[in-house]
Amino acid sequence: MFKTVIRRAGKCAAVAAAGLMMMSAQAAEPIKIGSFLSVTGPASFLGDPELKTLEMYVEKINEEGGVLGRQLELIHYDDVGNASSARNFASRLIRSDQVDIIVGGSTTGATMAAVPLIEQAEVPFISLAGAVVITNPVKKWVFKTPQTDRMAAERILTDMKDRGITKFGLISGTGGFGSSGRTQTLEVAEAMGMEVVADVTYSGSDTDMTAQLTNIRNTSGVEAVLNFGFGQGPAIVTRNYAQLGMELPFYQSHGVASDSFLELAGSSAEGLRLPASPLLVPDSLPNDDPQKEVVQNYKAEYEARWDSKVSTFGAYAYDGLMLAVRAMEEAGSTDPEAVRNALENIQGYVGVTGVFNMSPEDHNGLDPDSFRILEVQNGEWKLID
Amino acid sequence: MLAEFLQYLFTGITIGATYALIALGFTLIYNASHVINFAQGEFLMIGGMATVSLTAMGVPMILAVVLAVILAGILGVALQRFAIAPAKQADVVTLIIITIGASIFIRGIAQVVWGKEYHVMQNFSTDQPIEVFGAVLNSQSLWVLGIGAILVVGLVLFFTKTLIGKAILATSMNKEAARLVGIRTQMVLMLAFMVSALLGSVAGIVVAPITFTSYDIGIILGLKGFVAAAIGGLGSGVGAVVGGLSLGIVEAMAAGYISSDYKDAVAFSMILLVLFFMPRGLFGAKVVERV
Numbered sequence: 001m002f003k004t005v006i007r008r009a010g011k012c013a014a015v016a017a018a019g020l021m022m023m024s025a026q027a028a029e030p031i032k033i034g035s036f037l038s039v040t041g042p043a044s045f046l047g048d049p050e051l052k053t054l055e056m057y058v059e060k061i062n063e064e065g066g067v068l069g070r071q072l073e074l075i076h077y078d079d080v081g082n083a084s085s086a087r088n089f090a091s092r093l094i095r096s097d098q099v100d101i102i103v104g105g106s107t108t109g110a111t112m113a114a115v116p117l118i119e120q121a122e123v124p125f126i127s128l129a130g131a132v133v134i135t136n137p138v139k140k141w142v143f144k145t146p147q148t149d150r151m152a153a154e155r156i157l158t159d160m161k162d163r164g165i166t167k168f169g170l171i172s173g174t175g176g177f178g179s180s181g182r183t184q185t186l187e188v189a190e191a192m193g194m195e196v197v198a199d200v201t202y203s204g205s206d207t208d209m210t211a212q213l214t215n216i217r218n219t220s221g222v223e224a225v226l227n228f229g230f231g232q233g234p235a236i237v238t239r240n241y242a243q244l245g246m247e248l249p250f251y252q253s254h255g256v257a258s259d260s261f262l263e264l265a266g267s268s269a270e271g272l273r274l275p276a277s278p279l280l281v282p283d284s285l286p287n288d289d290p291q292k293e294v295v296q297n298y299k300a301e302y303e304a305r306w307d308s309k310v311s312t313f314g315a316y317a318y319d320g321l322m323l324a325v326r327a328m329e330e331a332g333s334t335d336p337e338a339v340r341n342a343l344e345n346i347q348g349y350v351g352v353t354g355v356f357n358m359s360p361e362d363h364n365g366l367d368p369d370s371f372r373i374l375e376v377q378n379g380e381w382k383l384i385d
Numbered sequence: 386m387l388a389e390f391l392q393y394l395f396t397g398i399t400i401g402a403t404y405a406l407i408a409l410g411f412t413l414i415y416n417a418s419h420v421i422n423f424a425q426g427e428f429l430m431i432g433g434m435a436t437v438s439l440t441a442m443g444v445p446m447i448l449a450v451v452l453a454v455i456l457a458g459i460l461g462v463a464l465q466r467f468a469i470a471p472a473k474q475a476d477v478v479t480l481i482i483i484t485i486g487a488s489i490f491i492r493g494i495a496q497v498v499w500g501k502e503y504h505v506m507q508n509f510s511t512d513q514p515i516e517v518f519g520a521v522l523n524s525q526s527l528w529v530l531g532i533g534a535i536l537v538v539g540l541v542l543f544f545t546k547t548l549i550g551k552a553i554l555a556t557s558m559n560k561e562a563a564r565l566v567g568i569r570t571q572m573v574l575m576l577a578f579m580v581s582a583l584l585g586s587v588a589g590i591v592v593a594p595i596t597f598t599s600y601d602i603g604i605i606l607g608l609k610g611f612v613a614a615a616i617g618g619l620g621s622g623v624g625a626v627v628g629g630l631s632l633g634i635v636e637a638m639a640a641g642y643i644s645s646d647y648k649d650a651v652a653f654s655m656i657l658l659v660l661f662f663m664p665r666g667l668f669g670a671k672v673v674e675r676v
Contacts, residue, residue, distance in 0.1 A: 208396050212640055
């Protein structure tokens with residue numbers, strides 16, 4: 001008698017358990033978010049905060065119930081800053097992992113290597129890399145979150161114009177970032193009726209740029225100097241600039257908008273201006289700035305979770321993930337075509353990098369004003385505009 | 386006009402003095418063993434990075450410099466003991482490849498220990514640049530030149546006045562004969578590695594305030610140092626100094642007067658020209674084939 005009760009109870013339990021498993025299997029079919037990032041290697045300062053951001057917000061979204069009632073699953077690979085492995089990993093994400101959307105590509109090289117594959121496979125892709133070529137001309141399946149270098153050039157040149165400067169000297173790195181920035185600056189200058197009177201370059205491994213700067217200084221008519229570059233080069237330029245006692249207004253690009261640049265350049269950076277993400281000055285933003293809350297929250301959450309300084313590059317991943325989530329919610333499914341259409345029509349998404357207004361002609365959705373012009377004063381960033 | 390020229394000259398001499406110190410390190414080891422030690426740049430990195438991290442830990446600057454140099458010296462000995470000595474029967478080419486492996490290994494460790502960021506080192510003396518005829522000279526450049534000169538004079542005295550120095554010279558001239566007169570050649574080799582590590586680390590420390598320092602700074606500076614040594618003629622001390630200085634000056638002049646795009650091209654064409662017409666370098670020893 002007692003035995004049969006137990007047996008029955010056991011059967012019931014087994015049936016219930018099986019049922020539960022089937023139900024949870026249905027509910028637990030996760031949405032797969034694929035990513036390839038340069039987590040190690042020379043571009044690790046991009047990929048590392050990007051991965052940390054993705055991991056932490058996927059966790060957070062899952063705790064809050066996921067997207068469309070489904071959990072998110074992050075599948076990521078490290079391309080080590082190498083374009084050909086980025087292409088291989090993109091292929092693996094599409095073919096064997098069968099992800100629903102890709103958020104990744106730390107560098108322009110990695111992104112552009114993966115683009116043809118992604119276009120062919122018709123998977124929505126949000127890139128985290130900077131150059132203008134990624135979304136111009138518009139590619140059907142490709143979107144990106146960082147501002148383009150062209151916008152940075154426009155922002156800097158507008159600020160120069162406001163200060164009455166029309167002739168300036170340009171010193172740029174010969175790496176991908178610097179040379180693309182140089183091309184964009186020359187184009188924007190022509191469009192805005194400004195003149196680049198000196199145009200010199202330095203290579204990424206140079207340890208002294210005094211010669212190039214002397215060249216600029218001796219060019220007649222120079223009213224300001226702009227340095228477009230990345231890594232330690234601009235910090236050396238900044239130091240040499242101060243050593244040479246050059247007094248002209250000095251501009252850097254968004255490529256060095258980080259606290260580590262201030263550390264390297266030290267007191268030489270005093271007075272220079274650059275376009276940057278509001279993330280560098282979260283507390284100086286005016287209270288009616290729509291981005292203020294998003295920026296402050298991201299900074300606080302990131303620093304609490306990882307115990308390291310927040311970086312602009314991680315913010316690109318934050319915006320990429322949130323745009324993806326919003327597109328899937330608006331599409332009501334993970335159907336690639338529907339998600340892509342939703343992405344293309346996102347209006348007024350307030351991110352950390354800026355306010356995004358996508359359109360079929362603009363797969364970036366930001367305007368130059370999303371950059372803030374900052375000036376270094378007493379060793380700290382100060383919001384100018 | 387003069388100011389411009391002087392400015393390029395100062396820039397060139399400063400960076401050239403660094404190349405010269407690195408080239409001397411190559412020369413030392415090459416003389417003692419005919420090995421080109423591609424881990425030379427890593428000694429430079431160890432010097433700079435160790436000094437930066439020790440000062441960050443609160444160690445006074447001078448002590449930090451001494452400790453960093455000692456660390457590099459130990460590393461030089463360890464490199465010879467554990468990587469070169471066990472393979473002493475191997476071909477010279479094999480040994481060179483071993484040094485490349487060692488350099489990648491050291492760089493990897495440095496990356497794990499110190500991270501991948503660039504670090505700043507304060508100028509030894511004032512941050513105020515010095516003005517000479519309208520050109521500006523970084524005070525640190527004087528340190529680089531001064532310490533470089535002291536090291537070169539010190540090396541000359543070491544090789545001509547001390548028994549150990551003479552033993553190294555003897556080994557470089559004829560290893561078999563040196564052994565016959567009672568010189569312990571393995572010991573000499575170890576010494577050569579140590580001295581060249583010391584040289585490299587000092588160079589790394591004095592230039593760090595100008596160039597910044599990071600785990601991978603040794604790659605490109607090491608390569609330029611090697612070019613300098615090859616121009617001067619591998620194995621010649623005078624050649625290393627002349628090669629280093631001329632490489633630095635040519636680079637700076639090219640960047641200033643022609644275009645910074647062609648700077649490296651001019652430097653590397655220079656090595657081609659020199660090697661076309663003087664295959665042993667400017668001051669290379671004449672080799673007599675013994676039959």
